[in-house]
Amino acid sequence: MTAQTTLVLGANAVIADVRCSVAFSSASPLRFGQQLGLLWLPLDANRQAVCSPAYLHEPKDWATIDDTNNPSKWQLNLLKLFEQQGVHFLQLIAYAYDEPSLNLPAVELSNVCLTLNDGALRYDFTARERHVKAAIILEIYQRNGQFKCRALGEASTQGLTSLEQRVQVSLDVRPPNTHARIQAAQQQQACPHNEMRPPRHVQAGETWTGTAFAIDPYHLLTCYHVIESAQMIGIRQQGQPDREAQVVLSDIGSDSAIIRVSDPLPSHIPLAQQCSDILGETITTLGFPLSGLSSQLQVTQGCISGLTGLNDDIRYLQFTAPIQPGSSGSPLLLPTGEVVGMVTASLVHEHAQNMNYAVKFQLLSALLASAGISLESISDSSSAMPLTTPQLSKQSRSALWLVGCQG
Structure with a gap:
């Protein structure tokens, strides 16, 4: 029988088996999968997120869980993750679930016991302060052809918010x-960009806006x-004459359409051309929601x-700016004034706040190209310097129009 090696905080050890198992438990009354969660976060050489994490409720092909109803052990495929996806570090994070609707100030992380590869390695993490909501407790890395692990104890009383900003990924706590309720709501709710959604049935004379x-x-x-x-489309803007518009090209798959007017428009705004690392980027939306209450x-x-x-659909972005019908x-x-997406849908559910979706700029560019509209001939009015929200509004407002439709 192999002797067990017990790690202390900061210690390193070799992981002999690349198909690593990590069993976990807590001595506190709180249980994993009920009040406590675990996630594996893959990072690159600069400690930025490489891909989405593996959670107890959402395992991956490289990190599977033995029992989602009563989880107690992970199975990791380190070769698949490190050599095929460019991972340099893999961190294990324990955290207390965040449920804003529950008043549970006593829910905190106190201790976690880890055993790797059926007991070959053991590490007991104990929080050194009270009210800990999250902690990075283990890191796996590769060096000199070997996989190694390091015992960590980077704790936070603020949860994972600061970590999200550092690694540029959105973490779900x-x-x-809650996920089960949201998934049920998604199945019941028809989203505008669902290709299987039945066509809109309107009565003659019925009107609506966007x-x-x-x-x-x-x-x-x-x-x-x-x-x-x-049957009729018009656009309206304060201080401008109303104009009739015609559909040039539409695509139900991306929920996008190009419309055209006969008289020149006063201004326009540029689509983004190349964007990277936009997760967490500040965005501003301008539109005409609830136009029956206000046309401003x-x-x-x-x-x-x-x-x-929804369901990891790569055509869309998710954003948090509040939106309404219209x-x-x-x-x-973006702060530069470039369009990075177009608002298309929102998930309305009591347990889902600000889960809003936008068509990515790449699909909008492809639709324009399909219509023979060249972006190269459009002057770029984006700013090299980030603009404040009032500056963005002032610069862009004359390119925004209320769309009125009649059936």
Whole structure:
């Protein structure tokens, strides 16, 4: 029988088996999968997130869990992760689930016992302060052809917020039952960008509104579901004459449409050309929500909270800026004034706050190219220096239009 090596804080040890097992438990009354969570966070050489983490409620092919109902052991495929996905460090983070609807100030992380490879290595993490909400307790890395682990104890009383900013990834600390409720809501709710959604049935004379933004002197972008089944489309802006618009090209798959007017528009805003590391980036939306209450342009602010849409749909971004009916077609503006996405849908559920989605700028560019509209001929009005929200609003507002449709 192999002797067990017990690690102390800061100690390193070789992991002999690349198909590593990591069993976990807590001496506290709190249980993993109920009040406590665990996640594996893959990082690159600069300690930035490489891919999305593996959670107890969302394991990966490189990190599987023995029992999602009563989890107690991970199985890791280190070769698959490190050699195929460019990972340099893999951190194990323990945390208390965040459930804002529950008043549970006593839920905190106190201790975690880890045993690797069926007891070959052991590490007992104990929080050295009270009210700890999260802690990085283990790190696996590769050196000189060997996999090694390091015992850590970087604790936080603020949860994972500071860590998110450091590694540029959005971390999900909600309990598994919240995910189950959200998934049930997703299945019941028809989203505008669902290709299987039945066509809109409207009565003659029925009217509705949305938002559009100009991308050159004659063309505007809006959502497919805004102009769907419309017999007449008009655009309106304060201080400008109303204009009738015609559909140039629409795509239900990306919920996008190009509309055209005959008279030149006063201004337009540029689409982003190349963007990287935009997770967590501040964005501003401008649009005409709830136009029955007010026809004034509305401005909201938030951040890019995810790089995919529902069910990891790569066509969409997730963002946190508040939106309402009528916001569909609003641009998501970076601080430079560039459009990084177009508002398309929102998940409405009591346990899902600010889960809003936008069509990525790459799909919008592809739609314009399909219509023969060249972005190279459009002057770039983006700013090299980041703009404040009032500056963005002032610079962009004349390119925003209220879209009115009649069936």
